[in-house]
Amino acid sequence: MLHLQSSKHETENKTGHCTKVVRSANMENLRSGYLFPEQATALSTVEGYSGYGDEQGSKALRKRIAEMLYGNMGIKGEEVFVSDGAQCDISRLQMLLGPNVTVAVQDPSFPAYIDSSVIFGRAGDLQGQNGKYERIVYMKCTPDNDFFPDLSITPRTDIIFFCSPNNPTGTAASAAQLRRLVDFATANGSIIVFDSSYAAYISDGSPTSIYQIPGAKQVAIEISSFSKFAGFTGVRLGWTVVPEELSYSNGFPIIKDYDRIVCTCFNGASNIVQAGGLACLSAEGLQAISRVVKSYQENAKILTEAFRGLGMEVYGGQNAPYLWVHFPGSSSWEIFAEIMEKTHIVTIPGRGFGPGGEAYIRVSSFGHRETILEASQRLTNLRTLNIN
Numbered sequence: 001m002l003h004l005q006s007s008k009h010e011t012e013n014k015t016g017h018c019t020k021v022v023r024s025a026n027m028e029n030l031r032s033g034y035l036f037p038e039q040a041t042a043l044s045t046v047e048g049y050s051g052y053g054d055e056q057g058s059k060a061l062r063k064r065i066a067e068m069l070y071g072n073m074g075i076k077g078e079e080v081f082v083s084d085g086a087q088c089d090i091s092r093l094q095m096l097l098g099p100n101v102t103v104a105v106q107d108p109s110f111p112a113y114i115d116s117s118v119i120f121g122r123a124g125d126l127q128g129q130n131g132k133y134e135r136i137v138y139m140k141c142t143p144d145n146d147f148f149p150d151l152s153i154t155p156r157t158d159i160i161f162f163c164s165p166n167n168p169t170g171t172a173a174s175a176a177q178l179r180r181l182v183d184f185a186t187a188n189g190s191i192i193v194f195d196s197s198y199a200a201y202i203s204d205g206s207p208t209s210i211y212q213i214p215g216a217k218q219v220a221i222e223i224s225s226f227s228k229f230a231g232f233t234g235v236r237l238g239w240t241v242v243p244e245e246l247s248y249s250n251g252f253p254i255i256k257d258y259d260r261i262v263c264t265c266f267n268g269a270s271n272i273v274q275a276g277g278l279a280c281l282s283a284e285g286l287q288a289i290s291r292v293v294k295s296y297q298e299n300a301k302i303l304t305e306a307f308r309g310l311g312m313e314v315y316g317g318q319n320a321p322y323l324w325v326h327f328p329g330s331s332s333w334e335i336f337a338e339i340m341e342k343t344h345i346v347t348i349p350g351r352g353f354g355p356g357g358e359a360y361i362r363v364s365s366f367g368h369r370e371t372i373l374e375a376s377q378r379l380t381n382l383r384t385l386n387i388n
Contacts, residue, residue, distance in 0.1 A: 013251030017218040020189025021158045023248040024098030027257045053268045056259065057082020057239070061274050064281045065239055069224075073211040075241055079255065081262055082269050082277070085238040086197050086225040087112050093193055093221065093240070094120045096254075096261050101158035104137035106149065108168055108353035108360070110195070113161040131355045140356055143315060143326075147171040151180055156188040162210075163195035165202060168353045168362040169324040170300075170316015172206040178213045185219040189249070192220040197238075200229035200293050202319045217243035221254075228321065229289055230280045237273045296321045299365035299372040306376040307363070323363040324350070335361050343378040 056062065063077035083089050094116045103122055105113045117123045117136060124135030132138055137157050139149030147169050162181060165172040173181070185192050192210060199208035207213065210220045225238035242255040269277075279285045300317035307314050307325050315324040325347075327335045332349035339345055339361070348364075350357030365372065 013247040013253065017186070017245075018189070018247050018249055018251050019158075019185075019191050019219060020249050021097070021101060021191055023250060023252055023257070024096070026098060027096070027260065030260065053271055053274070055263045055266050055268045056080075057269060058271075058274050058278075061277050061281075062239075064278055068281045068286075070209060070211060070241070073209060074217070075211060075243070079241055079243055081240045081242065081258065082274060083238045083240060083262075083266065084236040084269050085227060086195060086223045086240075089223045089238060089240045090193075090195075091116050091119075092261050092265060093223075093258075094122075095265070096258055097159060097191075102135065102137070102156075103159045103161065104139055104154065104157040105161045105354075106141045106163065106166065107138035107356035108141065108350060109138075109161065109356075110163055110167045111353065113163075113193075114354065131351075138354065138356070141166070141169065142356065143313075146177075147315070148173055148177045151184045154184070156190065158190060160185060160190050160192045161195070162192055163197075164206070165198040165320035166316075167195075167198065167320070168322055168348070168350065168357065168360075170318075170320035170322035170362075171324070172202055172204070172319035175207050175213065178207055178210060178216075182210070182213045182216050182219060186215060190219065191246070191254075192216075194220050194222045195224070196222055197225040197228050198320045199224065200289065201297065201321055203297065204319060206319060211241070211243075217245045219246070221246065226277055226280060229293055230277075230285075231292065232273070232276070235273050235276065237269055237277050295369065296365045299367060299369065302372050302376050303363055303365060303379075306379040309380055310382065317365070321365045323365070325361050325363055327359050327361070330359050332358055332360055335359075342382055343375070345375050345378060 057080065059077065061082055062080040065080050066075045066077045090112050099121050101122060103117045114123070114133065114136060118133065122135060123133035126133055137155055139154055141147045141149055147166065181192065194210040196209055202208050210216045210222055222241040223238065226232035227238070242258045244253060244255055246254045248254060280289060300321060300323060303323055304314045304317045307323065313326040315326070317323045332351040336347055336349040339347055348362040350360030350362060
């Protein structure tokens, strides 16, 4: 029988560092492990269909992810939880952490970090005058600070959502910047939820994982996905890494609670999809992925040249499949509408990613080359955008 001992009476941390995040009372109140994983039934045969797989993912895929993507970082297969995608894992982590934790996000930011915080009751009221939720800390990320927040003025929160390469800005944090982030979390007893879904696009040597930074395993959870580098957007496959060294304020290992969340709320990713994930991480699969990623990177260059030809400042595109195009003094929704009306090209208004996205649009390089070339030609023919 699996048994998760209550941390009310004893702790299990052996690393010497504990975060200041308090374990959810709801997790403490659960009885020992979820029924069906505890049974560990042997209803399948080697010859037959495997039936339900492990909720945490197949051992082969967990091991392959750890070896191929975290090989020199000390991450073990047992610390990898295979899932149906990073976005689903964001909500599972929100469920894990209880109702009273405080949250910080980059601004602009992928909406799921904020929206899931609202759903779990952590955000407070929406302040109409600035479009921010009163209890969420918005870490401003702009060209002026190299799209990395000024941590010297950032208040302490329990959780820091951080995406690199970033969606929507397309920029990647350097090793020095992530060193500052890990040090900040360590000093404040915070937990970083690091989204590395676009790591395969990094081309300038920036870190592809938070765990490349020493000490990160004591303060960070990492989520990632097959969607953006292997085209699994409609197939759904991702993973979350929860290091054994990461613990609550009382020393109880967070990995044990996350395992309980996964076993209770998830029946595991499809066996077929996990087989596809294994194929992607084979030598042949990685070569194919590299070709696809290179194609999207070339698409980004084509679109960057088109927007710069209109006199626009363009960020991102080098380490991510997204361009962050600036229209100073303009409404992002007006920019979106004019481009749609004049070119029939769909972009994403930056304001949808938070207050910091005003006056920007996000442009994606995902697409067939002929579509990208057509979009580039339409933008070139446009010559100018009359937006005030």
